[in-house]
Amino acid sequence: MPRLALIQMRVEGGQPEANLRRAQDRIATAADAGAEMVVLPEALNLGWTHPSARDWAESADDGPTPRLLSEAARRHRVWICAGFVERQGDQVFNAALLIDSQGERRLLYRKLHELDLAREFYQVGDRLGVVETPWGRVGVMICADAFAPGQVISRTLGWMGARLIVSPCAWAVTAEHDPVAEPYGQLWEDHYGPVAREFGLYIAGVSNVGSLTAGPWQGRRCIGCSLLVGPDGRVILKGPYGEDADTILHADCELGGVRPRVPDAPPRR
Secondary structure, X not given: OXXXXXXXXXXXXXXXXXXXHHHHHHHHHHHHOOOOEEEOOOOOOOOOOOOOHHHHOEOOOOOHHHHHXXXXXXXXXOEEEEEEEEEEOOEEEEEEEEEOOOOOEEEEEEOXXXXXXXXXXXXXXXXXXXXXXXXXXXXXXXXXXXXXXXXXXXXXXXXXXXXXXXXXXXXXXXXXXXXXXXXXXXXXXXXXXXXXXXXXXXXXXXXXXXXXXXXXXXXXXXXXXXXXXXXXXXXXXXXXXXXXXXXXXXXXXXXXXXXXXXXXXXXXX
């Protein structure tokens, strides 16, 4: 499996230029630390359910986010998976790209199991896919896809031969959430673990951090807690909690085991 970097970065709603600058910086930092594949959050360019989706969603072919990700992948010789808000014609999708180390798009995925409250912003997709990589097949899902009834989406990716599932996410809590009284993340462990164990694969969910400043969940906080689960269904690596927990998590995935390593966080912008 590849040396993974989970880029748990701040995403500001409706601020694509700032978000893309931050993503570019984090990708470079992760590559310098030896990452071979980097995973970034959901709706990286505009933020999840931010109303700017209606006007600023981008083409997957020539939008600024796909162009920047492709250039970064080629420059740093890394594979990149990232979520972004996509427009095709008059339809807007909560989408993700998987780009290879030559900067070529290998997969465009549109979220299937979108929450009801987000459907005023996004259409849902109509297909799943896996991609052959130097480390085996990789599948892509997005956030709530993981808890589709019966874990049907992640299980289907397992049946399609995925050895690693990467999932851009935006994990949010209410403003008054108490992580001591109610530690965050059990929902994801409960849905990632059984599928990872059943199919002997890895699942990496990468959430952003920062406040939701508009949309139906305005006032909630995205709090990281990015997660890597191994083929035995156990948590290998978990990111810190908090709307300011901007960091990069690394894991060396090796045959027969995984050795986590967590370098210093990059400077926040």
